[in-house]
Amino acid sequence: MRATGYLAASALASAVSAQNYLGFSTGSTKIDGSVKVQADYEAEFTAAQKLVGAPGIFNAARLYTNIQGGSATDPIEAFAAAIATNTSLLLGIWCSGTTTIEPELTALQAGLTKYGSKLADLVIGISIGSEDLYRNSVTGVENDAGIGANPDVLVGFIDDYKKAFASSALKDVPVGHVDTWNVFPNATNKPVIDAVDWIGLDEYPYYQTGQDNTIENAANLFSAALDAAKAAVGDKPVWITETGWPYTGMTWDKGVPSVANAKTYWDTVGCDMLFNKMPTFWYDLIDDNANNNESFAITDNLSTKARFNLTCPASSTVSSSSGAASATVTGSGSGNGSTKTTGAATTATTGTKTGGSGSTGSASGSGSAASASGTGAVTTNGASSVLNLSIGTLVGVVAFACML
Structure with missing residues (x-):
């Protein structure tokens, strides 16, 4: 039995990492707030x-x-759109601030009943939760990031999903959890890592105030966070579920939005480290939330000609993600602004930040349409909120919570 289980697990792990998907994270509303x-x-x-x-x-x-x-439980219309356009889907289930995921399961089952194999064949993975562990972490609580979910709750929801779809067309679809890199090294969160087939990483160097978050250093900061996540989750595949650089918006410490910087980030992080190398879902194709102070969209009005040249450079500027960076957090940074929020969102970085609607500091909500607002501070000097990780010299907690 042990050998059989090992072979089955190995086969699943291979399947999870077999294809390096290219896609975008997409919210459920348009820029005017309509569904x-x-x-x-x-x-x-x-x-x-x-x-x-x-x-x-x-x-x-x-x-x-x-x-x-x-x-309440109708299947999202993205299902039908994916079938019409032959688009692969990474599904998500909202887990924070709720005692049940039954409405999500009901909607998914209704979708399978309606579309059958046309939908099932397009599903490449499902994430049970997104940044729930961050919101319940010391840093998340200090930042008043909103209601999250503890590891035992997430493991319970993972079991609920697996039981509900054990005999369905999705029974072999790999199950994952999406969160910020700094929660994975925490031993209390290991049961979640053990319960899933892959891990999703949301990472934004742009928000890393106090860590020399210039565009020139962005690839190094991303590399360090990716290495931290990989070291923490062992042989579990890591998918990049959100990343990007805004073309307009607030300046966060040394993080400056511009079209030129968005292009540089695309080249040095996307091209050099991610595209066609690991499953990647960029944030984002089109702006879909009027409350954002930062705009990350690579196109206007869904033009197929992006706002910058998407062609990757012929030569690589970052040779590998291992030991590529040194990031030390000892002080505090400050900034004003709001994070991207379609659904629920917070962004917690080092330092102290104050923002408006959908801002760093606090978030509240349940289901798939929560909102974020308020002010808050993130501290990085206390023992409870500082992680010492051997990745070059990476000291401190850098958390990014961008949940749509």
Whole structure:
């Protein structure tokens, strides 16, 4: 039995990492706050696949809920759009601030009943929760990041999903959890790592105030965070579920939004480290939240010609992610602004930040349509909030919570 179990686990791990998907994370609302419908998703998925100069076909999408906005348990209309455009789907289930994921499971089951194998064949993974552990971490609590979910709760939800779909067409779809890198080295969170097939990483060097978060150092900061996550989760595959650099918005310490910097980040992080090397879901294709002070979208109005040249440079500027950076947090940074929020969001970095709607500091919500607001501070000097990790010289807690 032990040998059989090992072979089965090895086969699943190979399947999880066998294809390096290219896609975008996409929220459930448009920039005006209205709920996306099938036509909106179809236009988005079609544009993604036809991007001029892209380093591959972006024919995958990460969703944050299975529930169509405005309903209780109706399946999200992105399902039908994915079928129409042959777009692979990384599904998501909201787990924070709730005692049950039954509405999500009901919506997903309704989708399978309605579309059958046409939908099931497009599902490449499912994330049970997104940044729930961060919100319940010491740093998240200090930052008033909102209600999260403890490891035992997440493990329970993972079991609920697996039991509900054990005999379904999704029974072999790999199950994961998405969170910020700094929660994974925490031993109390290991049961979640053990319960899933892959780990999703949300990472934004732009928000790393106090860590020389210039665009020139962004690849090094990303590399260090990726190495930390990989070291913590062992042989579990790591998927990049959110990353990007804004083209407009607030300046966060040394993080300056601009089209030129967004292009540099695309080249030095996306091209050099991610695209066609590991499953990657960029944030994002089109702006979909009017409350954001930062805009990350690589296109306007779903034009297939992006706001910067998507063609990757011929030569690489970052040779590897191992030992590429040294980041030390000893003081505090400050900034003003809001994070991206379609659904629920917070961004916690080092230092102290004050923002407005959807801001760093606090978040609240449940289901798939939560909101974030308020002010808060993140401290990095206390023993409870500082992780000492052997990745070059990486000291401190850097947390990024961007949940749509």
